[in-house]
Amino acid sequence: MSEPLPSLLLVGCGQMGGALLNAWIAHGLEPSVVIDRHREDLSSPHQVVRALTDIPADFHPAAVILAVKPQKARPVLEELARLRPDIVTDAVIVSVMAGLSTSTISAFLKTNAPTARPAVVRAMPNTPSAIGRGATGLFAGNAVTPAQKTLCDRLLSAVGATAWVHPEEQIDIVTAVSGSGPAYVFLLAELLEKTAVSMGLAPDTARLLARKTVSGSGELLERSSEDATELRRRVTSPGGTTAAALAVLDAPDNCPRILREALEANVLRSHELAS
Ligand SMILES: NC(=O)C1=CN([C@@H]2O[C@H](COP(=O)(O)OP(=O)(O)OC[C@H]3O[C@@H](n4cnc5c(N)ncnc54)[C@H](O)[C@@H]3O)[C@@H](O)[C@H]2O)C=CC1
Ligand SMILES: O=C(O)[C@@H]1CCC=N1
Incomplete structure (x- = not known):
């Protein structure tokens, strides 16, 4: 030891x-x-x-x-x-x-x-x-x-x-990226689960699939030497289902803008706590 x-x-x-x-x-x-x-x-x-x-x-x-x-x-x-x-x-x-x-x-x-x-x-x-x-x-x-x-x-x-x-x-x-970051990832798991239920999956099934998707993706990222962009590309068949979803999520005015706003709000709160 x-x-x-x-x-x-x-x-x-x-x-x-x-x-x-x-x-x-x-x-x-x-x-x-x-x-x-x-x-x-x-x-x-x-x-x-x-x-x-x-x-x-x-x-x-x-x-x-x-x-x-x-x-x-x-x-x-x-x-x-x-x-x-x-x-x-x-x-x-x-x-x-x-x-x-x-x-x-x-x-x-x-x-x-x-x-x-x-x-x-x-x-x-x-x-x-x-x-x-x-x-x-x-x-x-x-x-x-x-x-x-x-x-x-x-x-x-x-x-x-x-x-x-x-x-x-x-x-x-x-603080905005990694200190608070786990909360954003857990929010993703929550939203995947809730949305799956609202679209018709049984609650137990939605919970299992959402949890395993988030934890498995995290583990794959951990174990891989590839960066996140490449791992995402491997899920995304040209013209396929993932591409259709990513066209919504990754549109400049959607996730990129929202994440930026969220991280800026986080930094602002740090400034408020400091004063
Ligand atoms: N929870 C998180 O994800 C992270 C938290 N932090 C920071 O860690 C600090 C603590 O956060 P948490 O652990 O989440 O809060 P917490 O509320 O779980 O823990 C704070 C602990 O301090 C104790 N406490 C309160 N007044 C005290 C005093 N006068 N003397 C001794 N102990 C006292 C409370 O009984 C409590 O157990 C915060 O400043 C937060 O910014 C930093 C990184 C991540
Ligand atoms: O929410 C908070 O203020 C603390 C700092 C980072 C994570 N939790």
Whole structure:
């Protein structure tokens, strides 16, 4: 087995934090602390506490992972800096939160630790991380050391593929494409199923065919060295049925325009969450 992952402080153990934690445990994680204010059901081989005030005084994590909603970030960051300025100084702060910039995160931390120069990394994973098939975009702020960057890459590689981006604004595009992306794919599965039922297929049949089409196509794309355009071409007989459907879907004013609008709305929402 590869070298264990160093001790972490995970703040927020919901959908994303939980998926990350499970992968890190599977990869061998040094004794760590998980904070979740609301979940009663959490069990973990690591120490689970309800509040930042419960972090043991002798606990010194290599990284703090912030996986609460962006709207909850400010009090969490201010309290962390008030209670444990040493952690803010020594650990890399990894935010998976949409929208919030490294400078905003630093500013919240500096409210109660004015001399700190926090090392902040933004990571934008997605929910296929729960099965080790995630895709994460990362951005490192100025104060992040090469060793901390390597650690962040190890942490997110534990749940799938990673790609570092620059400048920071590109993280909002990552959020729009891959962070939120699974929701678009699941919407496609939902719409295929519902439309199939509305056109006359039995619900069980529609569900089976829609699910297997989306999951099988994803797996084919994963296993193939061809790009998506070629895989699509192989389905599309000239003058055939698929071509008839694609003439509707891929018309400039249909999917291409709608997807662009959707991704722009996503980026705009990141900007709103940031302010
Ligand atoms: N769900 C997704 O697909 C993705 C989510 N993210 C980001 O991950 C973050 C979390 O999102 P989800 O996991 O979906 O939300 P979630 O609601 O499932 O998890 C958030 C967790 O934080 C806990 N929490 C709330 N306040 C807290 C506090 N003061 N201290 C400790 N724990 C607290 C909640 O009890 C909850 O378990 C968000 O910032 C989101 O932008 C990023 C990429 C993908
Ligand atoms: O919907 C959200 O805000 C988060 C960020 C990416 C996926 N879920």
